Amino acid sequence: MDRNRLFWASRRGMLELDLVLLPFLDNVYETLDEADKQRYIKLLDEQDQDLFAWFMRREDPADPELLRIVQIIRDNTGLQE
Numbered sequence: 001m002d003r004n005r006l007f008w009a010s011r012r013g014m015l016e017l018d019l020v021l022l023p024f025l026d027n028v029y030e031t032l033d034e035a036d037k038q039r040y041i042k043l044l045d046e047q048d049q050d051l052f053a054w055f056m057r058r059e060d061p062a063d064p065e066l067l068r069i070v071q072i073i074r075d076n077t078g079l080q081e
Helices: 003-010 015-027 034-043 048-055 064-076
Strands: none
Touching: 003 015, 015 048, 015 064, 034 064, 048 064
């Protein structure tokens, strides 16, 4: 996915998600290996309410692939415990 499409896919319907995903895209995404980049793209297909619950640590994704990228985002966006 090209950078412009990735930016627009990372813009969500919730400001709280924009404040997590857009800085992650700007500051961390390019440093990921290809597998983690693909996990991020897969993550963008998920529902906003699920993303919010995962980032706020209310739940964890059942899919281990999604859990990995959610943890990377948590660790790199000020969402640590």
